[in-house]
Amino acid sequence: MTAAAIEVDDVSKKFRLFRERPTSLKQRLLSVRSRAEDFWALRDVSFDVLEGTSLGLIGQNGSGKTTLLKIVAGILRPTSGVVRQRGRMAALLELGAGFHPELTGRENVYLNASFLGLSRRETDRAYDAIVEFAELEEFMDNQVKFFSSGMLVRLGFAVAVHVEPEVLLIDEVLAVGDEAFQAKCLERIRRFQREGRTIVLVTHALDTVRAICDRAVMLHHGRVHALGSPDDVVREMRYLLLGQVDQGFVPEEGTREAEIEAVDLRYANGSAEGPLLRDDPFTIQVDVRTNEPVEDLDVDFEILDGATNHPVLDARASRAGIAIGRFDGKKRVRFHVSSFPYTAGKYWITIGLSSRETGRLYHVQTQRYLLEVIEVPRVQERVDVPVTIEVEDL
Amino acid sequence: MAADAEVAVRTSEASRLRIAARVRDVASRRETLLNLVRKELKVKYAQSVLGAIWSLLNPIVFLAVFSFVMRITNNQFRDYPVYLLSGLLAWNLCSVSLTTGARSVIDNGNLVKKVAFPREILPLSAIGVALVDFVLQSAVLFLFIPASGHGFSLPELAVYPLALVTLIVFTTAMTLWLAALNVRYRDIQHLLNIGLLVWFWFTPIVYSGYLVKDVLTRHPVLGVNLWNVFLVNPLTPIVMGFQRALYAVVRPVGSTKPVLPDVSLPWLAGVLALVLVASLAFLRLTWGTFFRLSGDFAEEL
Numbered sequence: 001m002t003a004a005a006i007e008v009d010d011v012s013k014k015f016r017l018f019r020e021r022p023t024s025l026k027q028r029l030l031s032v033r034s035r036a037e038d039f040w041a042l043r044d045v046s047f048d049v050l051e052g053t054s055l056g057l058i059g060q061n062g063s064g065k066t067t068l069l070k071i072v073a074g075i076l077r078p079t080s081g082v083v084r085q086r087g088r089m090a091a092l093l094e095l096g097a098g099f100h101p102e103l104t105g106r107e108n109v110y111l112n113a114s115f116l117g118l119s120r121r122e123t124d125r126a127y128d129a130i131v132e133f134a135e136l137e138e139f140m141d142n143q144v145k146f147f148s149s150g151m152l153v154r155l156g157f158a159v160a161v162h163v164e165p166e167v168l169l170i171d172e173v174l175a176v177g178d179e180a181f182q183a184k185c186l187e188r189i190r191r192f193q194r195e196g197r198t199i200v201l202v203t204h205a206l207d208t209v210r211a212i213c214d215r216a217v218m219l220h221h222g223r224v225h226a227l228g229s230p231d232d233v234v235r236e237m238r239y240l241l242l243g244q245v246d247q248g249f250v251p252e253e254g255t256r257e258a259e260i261e262a263v264d265l266r267y268a269n270g271s272a273e274g275p276l277l278r279d280d281p282f283t284i285q286v287d288v289r290t291n292e293p294v295e296d297l298d299v300d301f302e303i304l305d306g307a308t309n310h311p312v313l314d315a316r317a318s319r320a321g322i323a324i325g326r327f328d329g330k331k332r333v334r335f336h337v338s339s340f341p342y343t344a345g346k347y348w349i350t351i352g353l354s355s356r357e358t359g360r361l362y363h364v365q366t367q368r369y370l371l372e373v374i375e376v377p378r379v380q381e382r383v384d385v386p387v388t389i390e391v392e393d394l
Numbered sequence: 395m396a397a398d399a400e401v402a403v404r405t406s407e408a409s410r411l412r413i414a415a416r417v418r419d420v421a422s423r424r425e426t427l428l429n430l431v432r433k434e435l436k437v438k439y440a441q442s443v444l445g446a447i448w449s450l451l452n453p454i455v456f457l458a459v460f461s462f463v464m465r466i467t468n469n470q471f472r473d474y475p476v477y478l479l480s481g482l483l484a485w486n487l488c489s490v491s492l493t494t495g496a497r498s499v500i501d502n503g504n505l506v507k508k509v510a511f512p513r514e515i516l517p518l519s520a521i522g523v524a525l526v527d528f529v530l531q532s533a534v535l536f537l538f539i540p541a542s543g544h545g546f547s548l549p550e551l552a553v554y555p556l557a558l559v560t561l562i563v564f565t566t567a568m569t570l571w572l573a574a575l576n577v578r579y580r581d582i583q584h585l586l587n588i589g590l591l592v593w594f595w596f597t598p599i600v601y602s603g604y605l606v607k608d609v610l611t612r613h614p615v616l617g618v619n620l621w622n623v624f625l626v627n628p629l630t631p632i633v634m635g636f637q638r639a640l641y642a643v644v645r646p647v648g649s650t651k652p653v654l655p656d657v658s659l660p661w662l663a664g665v666l667a668l669v670l671v672a673s674l675a676f677l678r679l680t681w682g683t684f685f686r687l688s689g690d691f692a693e694e695l
Contacts, residue, residue, distance in 0.1 A: 015693065070692065074404055074510040077689045083404040094508040100433055102440040111433055114426040115509050143440075 011081030056209030059219035087166030095156030101145035134158035254363035275372035306346035472646035480640035495520035495569035557635030571680035
């Protein structure tokens with residue numbers, strides 16, 4: 001069994017918010033009691049990060065992500081609770097920490113690297129790779145005050161990814177640079193994972209969490225709101241966001257005479273791995289289980305465009321003339337969608353069980369299942385396409 | 395990962411400062427410290443043609459001006475530039491360390507909030523920068539002394555290392571203390587500027603130490619010899635040590651009164667040793683304060 005690289009045990013963090021903070025002796029002496037309010041940035045947070053795994057830390061702004069990362073990094077002290085951390089660690093809370101505009105690129109690399117815990121000899125060894133990664137070969141002897149902000153960010157990240165710690169904490173620094181550079185950064189993180197390093201990643205990019213993390217934690221108002229597989233936690237995060245846009249939003253409701261037991265997506269080839277090709281057929285398979293005999297079950301689904309939140313497709317058993325009679329036990333319903341012509345992107349599927357007669361909802365799972373659609377890759381190689389030739393007199 | 399990898403435990407309580415372990419922590423980041431000192435020096439002289447020569451020029455001009463003024467005013471104070479500079483350079487090391495050191499944590503607030511490292515590195519780098527200047531300027535003085543015909547005297551020169559070590563320990567203790575307090579109460583840096591002005595004139599740097607001793611000893615207040623009170627200022631014995639080591643002659647030939655306080659060399663060495671021990675105790679205390687407060691620096695800034 002692998003050990004935990006990071007154990008966060010019941011950690012809380014209280015900040016004192018001063019309406020007018022006494023930053024001078026005079027204020028301190030004159031105001032008998034400073035007006036301070038307590039603000040709990042973290043409350044009873046516990047989780048482990050096993051060695052060699054990657055954890056995504058998500059949540060809205062102000063949910064406590066960065067505070068938590070700073071406590072793990074040893075920059076802030078918890079108000080209560082304990083963090084245990086094993087192995088050499090580097091925390092990337094800011095790119096190019098300590099960069100000074102008057103120094104050259106080379107000097108800044110050495111300064112920044114030493115703040116991240118790299119020795120001079122280690123930096124010597126990594127120096128060429130750093131410069132190459134940043135793509136700044138010609139500029140390293142210029143003062144960085146002449147660098148563009150993009151160049152600075154690239155240099156900062158290049159140093160950061162060449163620190164080779166056992167535990168790496170990353171705060172929202174992946175969202176830098178152009179797309180090509182971002183891809184390069186992600187590739188580097190994947191390499192870290194292959195090398196068995198432990199990563200904690202704070203980000204707003206939910207897709208990144210789903211793509212690279214083994215587990216995820218979602219914080220909400222300083223508490224752990226969800227903890228588990230990235231898919232589940234990202235879904236919780238989405239529910240939270242939906243709930244804020246629409247006050248009436250509930251992810252799951254119903255009287256539960258009948259319940260949705262399982263939902264499966266099947267593509268034409270029978271598998272459900274990866275995304276769906278645009279225009280391909282697929283099947284939504286819904287397993288229903290009753291808790292008491294149900295007279296008039298109706299099953300429906302609805303697909304929403306994840307980008308616009310508009311419904312694009314729906315179907316209902318009763319509308320298709322299918323009347324499921326009284327039953328008690330399990331049934332499987334398959335919706336065969338013959339083609340999905342909508343543009344590439346993410347779509348969310350809502351499944352509902354209701355009464356045909358009264359419309360009463362037995363069980364509804366709102367926007368719970370994800371359908372990813374990609375364009376058919378463009379054909380670029382030469383292929384043999386039959387061409388017929390016709391000549392006609394005019 | 396090694397099974398016996400070191401486990402870092404972070405709790406609410408500031409762990410007590412264990413000097414040996416902490417010294418090891420700071421020493422393991424000595425490259426960061428050196429890089430920071432190098433950075434400050436480079437930034438200080440960035441885009442200047444003469445660079446570090448500016449540091450040397452300062453005492454050179456000092457020596458030249460005072461030699462010239464003393465000659466044309468036909469002053470009785472023999473080799474005054476040597477006397478002045480031997481005390482002044484020591485004073486500068488202390489006062490520059492204190493002023494830049496007190497601001498060091500605040501000035502590097504962004505680093506403190508984003509990067510974990512032993513916070514001591516920041517005030518220590520301020521001292522490091524002041525120390526580099528001190529070494530350069532002392533080199534000028536050490537060249538000037540034989541060149542001006544003043545010369546070194548050996549038993550006195552032996553006090554120099556003792557005075558220097560005492561100065562560095564005392565300065566480090568004060569700097570750590572002020573740097574930590576200044577994070578919460580920014581008044582410290584303003585208070586310090588006024589304090590240093592008063593402190594400077596209460597230390598025999600510009601004027602003759604003997605004069606003070608003479609006056610204070612002859613006029614006791616309520617039976618107390620105020621000279622002993624004057625010596626409570628730790629910089630007085632330290633500066634006296636530097637002056638005794640470099641200026642050396644207590645009573646210059648041809649002058650009516652001594653320039654340096656007429657104390658014996660062993661007595662001075664004894665007082666310095668006492669100040670050193672007290673400074674070490676003070677350092678232990680202020681380092682403890684710094685260490686305790688440093689856990690909250692990121693929050694306070």
